[in-house]
Amino acid sequence: MPGAVDVLATWEAGTTAGAAERTLLLHALARPRAGVADLKATAVGQRDAELFALRGALFGDRMEVVVGCPDCGEKLEFELGVRALLGDRAHQIPDGPGSSERDGSSELDGSSDPHAPQVLHVDEGSWSVDFHSPTAADLEAVSGIGDADAARKALLARIVIRAERSGRKIDASRIPAPVQQAIASAAAVADPAADVRLAMQCPECSQKISAELDISEYLWRELDVWARAILSDIHLLASCYGWSEDQILALSPQRRRYYVERCVDG
Ligand SMILES: [Zn+2]
Known part of the structure; x- marks a missing residue:
């Protein structure tokens, strides 16, 4: 578990940084021995699982989340458990509250998990595609593309390793929508923490709400409060x-x- 000195240094470096840079700083805190290239080559769901584990190690299992109803504006408050969210990845979370150990070691780094995204495969109609789950570097590369369709194509070009139709090699840009859908579904199954969604119903207006839990943003806000208090x-x-x-x-x-x-x- 990172010590107070390292956590404070992360906070200091992140105060003037943008969201992507903060995510990278937090990920480096979760896996202190990894280089920037390794961190960026991690599948985003794996990265987020590591950020959830870091959150558990620093601030405990219980997370309080507030979601605003998009329909009536009612604020819904509820609690989540990091272990429950992570499922079988929860064994990576060390026990105990934050302490001021300063040896720089991390329990999160103890597994033999190579962290790199695995090669995935889909067969859809006459199509056969090998690809990998999107990594932080993939998302960063397409983040500046304003047009959603162009961004999706650019992401596809980055993650597709080999695409064939009826045994003939085809460029990733020509993969049709149903095959793209199959790729997205397979990636979501392989890398489930990439999109942690909270499904609930508003008690005021009964609106069904599906909210994304951005662990990086959540953890940063907590870290900011913690850092200011400790200063x-x-x-x-x-x-x-x-x-x-x-x-x-x-x-x-x-x-x-x-x-x-x-x-x-x-
Ligand atoms: Zn509502």
């Missing part, structure tokens, strides 16, 4: 006891809380 604690304890930032960050959260309370109480 306040550092300010208070440094003023009160004359300790350095390093010394204060090396304290366990429990001890830090205790000394903060003593300072506040006088």
Whole structure:
């Protein structure tokens, strides 16, 4: 599990970054020994599963989510469990609350999972296609394309490894819609955490709501609140006891809380 120093450094680097860069920073925190190229070559669902696991390690299993009803504006609040969301990937989440260990090691990195997206295959009518699940690099490459149709074609060109119709090789740009659909479905099955959707019904207006849970955005907001609180604690304890930032960050959260309370109480 990353220590307070590493988490704070991630927050500092991300304060001036855009959403994609923040996601990459959080992913690097989840898998500290991986290089940027490896992180970007990870299937987005696998990456998001690692971000959910990081969230569980830093802030615990329970997530509170607020979704606004698009119809009547009612705010729906509910709780989710990281383990329940991750299913059989949950074993990657180490137990225990956040602490200030500073060895930089990560329990998330302990599996033999090669992280790289596997080669997938669909047969649809006379078509036969090999492809891989979209990675962070794939999504980044097409993110600037405004036209949805052009973006889908560009993504297809990146993820398709081989496309054949009746045994003849065909360019990925000529794959018809039903085959594209089959590719999307197979990718979703292989990489389920890529699109975590929350399905619910509004208690006010009965509208059915399907909301996407963006774990990167969610975790960033939590990290921001945590970082600002810990910087306040550092300010208070440094003023009160004359300790350095390093010394204060090396304290366990429990001890830090205790000394903060003593300072506040006088
Ligand atoms: Zn509603």
